[in-house]
Amino acid sequence: MPQADDPECSKEQTNHNLYQQMAGSVMYASLLRPDLMYYASQLGKVMSRPSLEHLRLARLVIQYCNSTAEEVIHSDATVGNQMTCN
Numbered sequence: 001m002p003q004a005d006d007p008e009c010s011k012e013q014t015n016h017n018l019y020q021q022m023a024g025s026v027m028y029a030s031l032l033r034p035d036l037m038y039y040a041s042q043l044g045k046v047m048s049r050p051s052l053e054h055l056r057l058a059r060l061v062i063q064y065c066n067s068t069a070e071e072v073i074h075s076d077a078t079v080g081n082q083m084t085c086n
Helices: 007-029 034-044 052-067
Strands: 073-076 082-085
């Protein structure tokens, strides 16, 4: 069992905090980006004990957010509520 002053324990805690911040950012972004809702829910499932693989996946979702920041979904209420992506 790692001790509180163990560097490995400190690194694990830092990764845990980083994961929580990244998952929280995705959850916040999903309020305006419905394409992120699935990823936000999946990241939230392991909030208490994320592994390094979960941290890697959270980074991939953040990269996806950054690469698709210019993409928007338009809703045209005059044409039967059809949605288009530009």
